[in-house]
Amino acid sequence: MTRSDLDEASPPTGEDEPGLLPSEDVPPAGRLGQLVAGVVPVALGLVALGYSVSLSLGTPAEAGPGLWPALASLLLLGAGLWSLVFERDAGAVERFSRGGIGIALGVVSLVVFVLLINRIGFEMSTLLVMAFWLKVLGRESWLVTAAVSIATTAVLYLLFITLLDVSLPRLAF
Amino acid sequence: MDFLEPVLAGFGVVFTPVNLLYVLAGVVIGMVIGVLPGLGPVATIALLLPITYEIPAESAIIMLAGIYYGAMYGGTITSVLLRLPGEAATVITTIDGYQMARQGRAGSALGIAAIGSFIGGTVSIVGLTLVAPLLARFSLGFGPPENAVLAAMGILLVASLGTVSTAKSLVAAGLGLLLAAAGPDPLFASPRFTFGNINLADGVDFVALAMGLFGLGEILYLLEHRARNRLPKPRVSNAWPSRQDWRQSRGAVGRGSVVGFFIGLLPGGGGVLSSMAAYALEKRRSRTPERFGRGAIEGVAAPETANNAAATSSFIPLLTLGIPTNPVMALIFGALLLQGIPPGPRLINENPEVFWGVIDSMYVGNIFLLILSVPLVGIFVRLVSVRDSILAPIVVTVTMLGVYTVNNSTFDMLLVIVFGVVGYLMKKTGFEPGPLVLAFVLGSVLETAFRQSMRIFDGDPSGFVTRPISGTLFVVTVLALLLPVGIRLARRRRKAASPAATVPADAAPSATESADREATVPSQRQDRAADTPPPVD
Structure with a gap:
């Protein structure tokens, strides 16, 4: 090539x-x-x-x-x-490669996230989906996974609940 | 001086502590995402739409505007220092900017880019301040036929200017129009394309569409296209441009401002095209064109000035005609609609605080950028090392939770996922989501205007051509559509004559040449220049 x-x-x-x-x-x-x-x-x-x-x-x-x-x-x-x-020019369309599996998993995890959010609230669901993306899809270390997912969830809580006061499904218990 | 009165009132809006904070937030966010290679202003603004819904309209748009022109500058930093354009509009800057950095003149390059951006932005705002009210007054007299032709023109020109393939962009636009048609018929309110789903009864939500296509779609695409090995971090000498640097680039800054201002007005114009055109102009005018590609300071000054000028002037068609000319403007159009403020000629009189507040905030924002850019360069460079695998989940969760907050609807979250997959597939197969979102935004305006016009004309479409203003707009559109086709045909014929189209060993001149060429043929690939390896010394 x-x-x-x-x-x-x-x-x-x-x-x-x-x-x-x-x-x-x-x-x-x-x-x-x-x-x-x-x-x-x-x-x-x-x-x-x-x-x-x-x-x-x-x-x-x-x-x-x-x-x-x-x-x-x-x-x-x-x-x-x-x-x-x-316009059948060969360059425009990319091959669907093995990387597509990761993307499919990512999409499925988001659907699960939507299903979970009404059951267990957005805090736990966010934590879970973050951890999945970081650890499984991103192959980050456990330390990074824990730190980033907890920090992001906390910041999102501060932003949406404390600062903007919007209604998200909250933790059930 | 009643002309100045609303302008000054606009400054009153900007100089409240809260709005100054939003300007600052906007330009800082803009610079940050301009630096991060995975995230552009389009994705970021799409992401922030739900948040803007919660704050006052003028503050919201002030912040979004800041993100747009802030990103233009943020992208420069990585273009110059790492040859990594964080943002498409700064691709052309890599050519001479990176060479300057290698020669130890990074400080000069960044300094002149900051100054050029400031001047270009300011010239453009002055133009905006003067032109926008006149244009708004002129377009107040537009009836349905003019509005229909104008909206159609916006969609068609964006489709023909922005991309590789006009046909594929038109496919995307057609899809956008169909999606906009879903929901109640605008005149009879009978349901269309709802498939009995109650959640679709009001049509497809703009926020879900934009966040899916631009936000999630982008991230999914990014997952597959991880950035390659990072380049080593160069030293930044924090020297400001010398007097000689300034003398050399003075003209380029001046011309870049003008080029940028006018290209920003065109549908499909904006940062990318204007930076290319300004670069090409400087190279052609130069008495020593061979310096370009080897660290000519004009090669940094001109495109950086022009992209900022264009980012500013592209607000004119949106604020005065209600026509977004690029994806970022389509998102700001959507943000205004979310606030219940339809952009168009009436904006200036009905919501002067938004109109003048946004325009005046740009003066302040450009000053912020100038002050922030140089001392913060070190921090911004470090941002480049944020891994995509960390960035992606953060963006995704912000997107998903954000879209929920707009309508408190998990259905909208599912829509985001659907449009995220559609956006990913479109990018994979060479379609651009930009024209789709633009057509979606203009779809209902266009349909209503079209049907009202046909009623006025009693079913005879020739009325669009015979009315003076709509007729003129029509002819301009046709000419603008045919021009690139003509140029492409001529090019193809030239290419057929000389089939040796391989990349020469000395790649630097070829990069500048291709930039040169592409500036005249905007629909050509814009990524070549960035992809060409640096010259072998």
């Missing part, structure tokens, strides 16, 4: 995004990955268009509730098709 190939593989970046930083290069996706990435917007556009039409379009002067979503779906569909047909 030459230098310029690697450049092509780096993700697109825009205003204010940290994607410009040197990062471990994630290789571009294969044909299938690109095809999926290209087809999904088109499929979404078709589904949304069908649903919008079912809402009744009305006339241009007296638009029904479905006319505007239908136009938005057409934009999605058109741009999606254009990108699918003319």
